[in-house]
Amino acid sequence: MGRDLEKYLRPEVKSTPFCPGCGHGILMNLILRAIDDLQLRMDEMLFVSGIGCAAWIPSPNFNADTLHTLHGRAVAFATGAKMFNPKLKTMVISGDGDLASIGGNHLIHAARRNIDLTVICANNMIYGMTGGQVASTSPVGAITSTTTEGNIYRPFDLCKLVLGAGAPYVARYSVTQPVSLIEAIKKSLTIEGFTFVEVLSTCPTQFGRRNRYDSPTDMLTMLKESCISKQEAEQLTPEELQGKVITGEFSDGGA
Amino acid sequence: MTNIMAKKKKGKPLINRQWCKGCGICVEFCPEDALALDEMEKANLAYPDKCNGCGMCELRCPDLAIELG
Numbered sequence: 641m642g643r644d645l646e647k648y649l650r651p652e653v654k655s656t657p658f659c660p661g662c663g664h665g666i667l668m669n670l671i672l673r674a675i676d677d678l679q680l681r682m683d684e685m686l687f688v689s690g691i692g693c694a695a696w697i698p699s700p701n702f703n704a705d706t707l708h709t710l711h712g713r714a715v716a717f718a719t720g721a722k723m724f725n726p727k728l729k730t731m732v733i734s735g736d737g738d739l740a741s742i743g744g745n746h747l748i749h750a751a752r753r754n755i756d757l758t759v760i761c762a763n764n765m766i767y768g769m770t771g772g773q774v775a776s777t778s779p780v781g782a783i784t785s786t787t788t789e790g791n792i793y794r795p796f797d798l799c800k801l802v803l804g805a806g807a808p809y810v811a812r813y814s815v816t817q818p819v820s821l822i823e824a825i826k827k828s829l830t831i832e833g834f835t836f837v838e839v840l841s842t843c844p845t846q847f848g849r850r851n852r853y854d855s856p857t858d859m860l861t862m863l864k865e866s867c868i869s870k871q872e873a874e875q876l877t878p879e880e881l882q883g884k885v886i887t888g889e890f891s892d893g894g895a
Numbered sequence: 896m897t898n899i900m901a902k903k904k905k906g907k908p909l910i911n912r913q914w915c916k917g918c919g920i921c922v923e924f925c926p927e928d929a930l931a932l933d934e935m936e937k938a939n940l941a942y943p944d945k946c947n948g949c950g951m952c953e954l955r956c957p958d959l960a961i962e963l964g
Contacts, residue, residue: 645959654913656958661918665957673954818954844918857923 648672648682650703657696661856663841663863664762666815668697671733671760674825686721686728690714690743693769694735694762694841712742715750718757726756729829736763736777740798744776751805751834758828759836761798764843772846779883783850798838799890808833809893814840816864817887824889831893840867840885906964907946908953912937914960921952921961 649672658665675682683705687698691711699706705728709717714734722730732739739747739761750757766784767773774784774791777798781790803810809831813821821839828835842848842863844856853859870888873881908921908930917936930952931941938961940946953961 644962649959655916656914658957660916660957661920662957665959666920666955669956669959670954672959815955818951822954856918857920860920860924 644676645669645672648675648703649701653701657701658693659845661842661844661859662693663764663815663843663860664694664697666818667694667760667762667821667839667841668701670815670818670822671697671825672702674822674829677822678826678829680729680829684727684729686718686725686730688714688718688721688730688732688734690734690738691769692735692738692767693764693843694733695738697733697762698731712738713746714738715743715746715757715759719746719750719753719755722755722757730757731829732757732759734759734761735768736761736765736796736798737767737775740796740801741776748801748805751802751807751836754806754808754833756832757834759834760825760828761836761838762841763798763838764841764847765795766843766847768843768846772843772850782847784847785850799836802834802836803890806834807836808891809835809889810838810891811836811889812838812840812885812887814863814867814885814887815842816860816867820887827889827893833893835893840887906948907943908940908961909964910938910940911960911962914958916958916960918957920955920957924951924955926951 656665686705688707689695699708714732718732772785774787777795778791799812811824842859848859867887873886915937922930927945929942929945933939
């Protein structure tokens with residue numbers, strides 16, 4: 641491990657908990673670099689996660705208070721912790737299945753109440769930990785263990801959902817855009833109120849091998865090519881936008 | 896707030912072989928093709944002369960195994 645990030649991990653951690661080439665590992669790296677850039681004190685932070693691969697990003701690795709909670713209830717636990725101790729900088733890091741499917745209502749109501757939380761949703765477009773079932777965020781046509789002929793339903797647009805619920809800061813970046821993503825995480829940590837960053841991640845083990853992205857690098861290249869910025873999207877027709885994901889800041893928190 | 900690229904370090908990547916899982920992401924995304932996987936399938940700075948210290952490997956490593964020295 642790099643020495644500059646050593647102080648942010650617990651001494652007993654001997655490797656990241658992810659499969660080789662997992663996008664969540666890149667996100668873990670970038671979250672720590674954002675915290676390092678802001679010089680935040682880990683003993684004044686609380687990391688809350690639910691169940692799933694992404695929930696292993698903070699817990700039990702980060703050298704701070706971590707809460708590994710019930711499936712889908714990460715935002716609810718974080719709300720309670722924040723009410724009890726408003727001085728804690730509270731960050732929820734969890735996956736798309738946890739935050740958007742089983743915990744969908746907690747997410748939109750926390751955004752509606754504008755609770756001072758930072759929510760990072762690691763969206764790998766599949767239920768990775770449970771065996772690669774289709775998720776509410778899987779793209780149309782994705783082959784999963786429960787949609788062997790391809791997913792027929794359109795995926796959730798999480799940013800629009802949280803924006804509609806009234807969150808002041810909403811952004812979406814992929815792990816292939818590390819510099820922009822670090823800036824977005826830093827912004828989400830400094831803006832007061834409910835801040836939401838959707839991070840497009842990869843699952844080479846469950847998603848990649850079923851959809852013929854045979855290596856982690858193939859998956860990342862696919863993700864990189866499918867991401868376009870808001871400015872680029874404005875010049876494209878709806879047909880050209882098929883299969884593309886728009887990244888950027890959708891609400892800048894008045895900054 | 897300083898941009899992360901603004902305080903770019905100039906060193907070369909130091910690779911922690913115990914943390915590297917050999918996924919090959921750093922090798923693929925290195926703009927100068929300075930990295931390669933060695934015979935143990937661990938990332939290795941095979942061509943140090945090519946490295947320009949951009950730090951893309953450091954930012955993309957999913958195993959926190961690379962740091963610019």
